[in-house]
Amino acid sequence: MFKKITMGAVAVTLAATLQVTSASAGESLYVPQLSYRTGPFAAGGTPIANGFGDYLAMINARDGGINGVPIKTDECETGYNSQKGVECYEATKGKGALVYNPYSTGITLQLIPKAPVDKIPVFSMGYGLSAAAVGEKFPWTFNYPATYWDQMSSIIKFIDSQDGGIKGKKIGFIYLDVGYGREPIPLLDILSKKMGFKVVKFPVGVKEMQSQSSQWLNVRKERPDWMIMWGWGAMNTTAIKEAAKIRYPMDHFIGNWWSGADVDLRPVGAAAKGYRSANMAASGADFPAIQDVLKYVVDKGKSQVKDRSEVGTVLYNRGLYNAVAVVEAIRAAQKLTGKKVIDGSDMRLGFENLDLSAERMKEIGLPNFALPIKGSCKNHGSGGAIFLQQWDGKKWVRTSDGITPMTDLVRAALVKAADKYVADKPGWQTQTCK
Amino acid sequence: MFYREAGQYKTSYKEDSAIFPILQDRIAIWFYLAVAFVIIPLFGSEFLINSVMIPFLVFALATIGLNILTGYTGQISLGHGAFMGVGAYSTYKLVTYFPDTNVVVLILLSGFFSAAVGMVFGLPSLKIKGFYLVVTTLAAQFFLEWAFIRIPWLYNYNDSGAIEVPQREVFNIIVTGPDASVLSRYFVVLSIVVVMTWIASNIIHGRIGRSWMMIRDMDIAAELIGVRPLFAKLSSFAVSSFYAGVAGALMVFLWLGAAEVESFDVNVSFQILFMVIIGGLGSLVGSFLGAAFIWILPIVIRAVPRIMGMDINASTVEQLNFMIVGALIVLFLIIEPHGLARMWAILKQKLRVWPFPY
Structure with missing residues (x-):
């Protein structure tokens, strides 16, 4: 018995090492999918992963791939953990990966220095290192549609347009105390000096996500005129509940686009009425492309969604939007290079020439789904417009047009931060843009 | 036979x-x-070296560190994740201040900083024992985590709050930074781990190691026959944190390439403690076995369905992984409470008389 088990174990290990070395790319477009369906943030990670995977599956099922080349995906579980994320990266990068969507700012920070070495672009859609949007300094990193700094400037711009301006007001900033939450602080400090408002910061540690009474006690003491939140996972629901408990005016509480999902607000329900959050993609399933996803993937039982109603929620649509951008970048790369099967370097060109105009979005069956994205060599993701949505007690309602970020100011700050990042790295690969 | x-x-x-x-x-x-x-450098894939071997060696070194304290001296610590962080952050600062110095020397030097921090937090061990000591080392863990976030000087005022490893060369070979080849990093880690294991073995088998074991087995008796508890306990804390610190520096500089506070949180402390317990308290071989069990086994389990051609979701595999590893830990501890090292010893004993057991 023991002998059998040992032999079995040896066989499996041998097979494992052989497989890892012999797996090859073949005639396909390989897009590894880093996702997290386990761990403390699984509630947010699952719909994103579903939206992303389902759209790619739909393209394969409906069109037979992109220009005839099927997309191959491989899901790797990161659990929102940087070490596991890097392990996923190492395990998949040798198979001809075209792009990585790390779905965690922590993992993104780890992958940014590896991207130029392995020649695989990193696409952190609406998260990650803001400075990476400076194309001259970060040729391999993309942040479409907008960085955290853009988003913060848009939110501040919105606040400035309300109640007679932001000057002299007090803004409370409650954030998850990890790389992600701290990311917009430098810009917030710049803006507060420039526009003459005061900032009070309320950090929430990962361990205290679900018990924020001390932070909200401080909020009650400080009485900020507006609250801005950079939260994720269980932190969002808890914060909104606590805000309701201290009777903070909900319509003066604005979350970023990771703090405005259906799963965050449903547990609070009517008490959260008026809460606003930023977003980049519309919610709802009334788009031809999403109907196709339902028809070709979900109804055929090929999706991992638990319930049909998950399709069209905020995070599902965001994952889907991410997949749309990837697919369109592959198309752009194929067109530019004339090749059907592309590699990471071609993909990088594809991202720089990404053009998700209103017409193109209509063509692919997502009219008015999101605001246009136009890539360039210089700009890898800053300046895309952001809109606000508001919770009506049951669902999200889009309440604003695109609020363009304060592009000049943000760009200047981004360039400064990018220079600082590159300064102590002598061999760092940069590019010059015409 | x-x-x-x-x-x-x-x-x-x-x-x-x-x-x-x-x-x-x-x-x-x-x-x-x-x-x-x-063999491994010649035939191993990049994945095997970078995601299996390097982390395995790093964790083995950290486990040796904790084993010195827990296995040989009998003091439990839940602060070793943070002591690893002290090593990583101090290497980062040293590399910033002395850009031209050999980075391997700086990694080893950083051990002295974590040794100093470890000694400070080891002071309560002179008065208190057991669970109460666990609580004070846990306090060290939380204090240090707080320090890594709240003292921006430690991460050179980076906006991201993360430490990013700059490129450094040793004898004209790039060993740190994203351009460093996997092999050069692997050889540096392997050499350091081998040399430090050899040193640990010598310390443990020498006078100092014996005094640690006396303290562990019965501190009053040890004191009566002339072992100074102050020296024995603090030296154990110092050596143990030194090893943890070097392991932390290796982890960030030669494996991850960048790290945030989360890389050194309390889960890491628990992970290392599990490696010590699974591997076997008071055994250097056990430290390697424990690290292999906790780090390599999940990677193998994750790879199995892909190899068998089974179409299982990544998340299901991950859940199964937690369950299998958890069950195996319980199973192993029931079969052999003294860890894998003891099983290894029993196996060797059996082999000696095989095929004619008497």
């Missing part, structure tokens, strides 16, 4: 007290070293 010391006579005390008294063991050690230094 093959593993038997019949005919091997010892003619001096030195031979008799050798760490590997049996010839086959000595051959085995050279064989393992040959595998690690020659």
Whole structure:
């Protein structure tokens, strides 16, 4: 018995090492999918992963791939953990990966220095290192549609347009105390000096996500005129509940686009009425492309969604939007290079020439789904417009047009931060843009 | 039949007290070293070296560190994740201030910083024992985590709050930073781990190590026969944190390339403690076995369905992984509470009499 088990174990290990070395790319477009369906943030990670995977599956099922080349995906579980994320990266990068969507700012920070070495672009859609949007300094990193700094400037711009301006007001900033939450602080400090408002910061540690009474006690003491939140996972629901408990005016509480999902607000329900959050993609399933996803993937039982109603929620649509951008970048790369099967370097060109105009979005069956994205060599993701949505007690309602970020100011700050990042790295690969 | 010391006579005390008294063991050690230094670099894939071997060696070193404290001196610590962080952050600061110094030297130097921090937090061990000591080391963990976030000087005021490893060369070979080749990093980690394991083995088998074990077995008796608890306990904390600190520096500089506070949180402390317990308290071999069990086994389990061609969701595999590893930990501890090292010893004992057990 023991002998059998040992032999079995040896066989499996041998097979494992052989497989890892012999797996090859073949005639396909390989897009590894880093996702997290386990761990403390699984509630947010699952719909994103579903939206992303389902759209790619739909393209394969409906069109037979992109220009005839099927997309191959491989899901790797990161659990929102940087070490596991890097392990996923190492395990998949040798198979001809075209792009990585790390779905965690922590993992993104780890992958940014590896991207130029392995020649695989990193696409952190609406998260990650803001400075990476400076194309001259970060040729391999993309942040479409907008960085955290853009988003913060848009939110501040919105606040400035309300109640007679932001000057002299007090803004409370409650954030998850990890790389992600701290990311917009430098810009917030710049803006507060420039526009003459005061900032009070309320950090929430990962361990205290679900018990924020001390932070909200401080909020009650400080009485900020507006609250801005950079939260994720269980932190969002808890914060909104606590805000309701201290009777903070909900319509003066604005979350970023990771703090405005259906799963965050449903547990609070009517008490959260008026809460606003930023977003980049519309919610709802009334788009031809999403109907196709339902028809070709979900109804055929090929999706991992638990319930049909998950399709069209905020995070599902965001994952889907991410997949749309990837697919369109592959198309752009194929067109530019004339090749059907592309590699990471071609993909990088594809991202720089990404053009998700209103017409193109209509063509692919997502009219008015999101605001246009136009890539360039210089700009890898800053300046895309952001809109606000508001919770009506049951669902999200889009309440604003695109609020363009304060592009000049943000760009200047981004360039400064990018220079600082590159300064102590002598061999760092940069590019010059015409 | 093959593993038997019949005919091997010892003619001096030195031979008799050798760490590997049996010839086959000595051959085995050279064989393992040959595998690690020659076979794996020659035939291993990049994934095997970068995501399996390097982390395994790093965690093995940290486990040796904690084993010195917990296994040999009998003091439990839940602060070793943070002590690893002290090593990483101090290397980062040293590399910033001395850009031209050999980075390997700086990594080893950083151990002294974590040793100093470890000694400070080891002071309560002179007064308190057991669970109460666990609580004070846990306090060290939380305090240090707080310090890594709230003292921006430690991460050079980076906006992201993360430490990013700059590129450094040793003898014109790039060993740190994203351009460093996997092999150069692997060889640096492997060499450091081998040398430090050898040093640990010598300390443990020498006078200092014996005084640690006396403290562990019965501190009052040890004190009566002339072991100074102050020196023994603090030296154990110092050596232990030194190892943890170097492991932390290796983890960030030669494996991850960048790290945030989350890389050194309390889960890491628990992970290392599990490696010590699973591997076997008070055993250097056990430290390697424990690290392999906790780090490599999940990677193998994750790879199995892909190889078998089974179409299982990544998340399901991950859940199964948690369950299997958890069940195995419980199973192993029931079968052999003294850890894998003890199983290894029993296996060797059985091998000696095989195939004619009496």
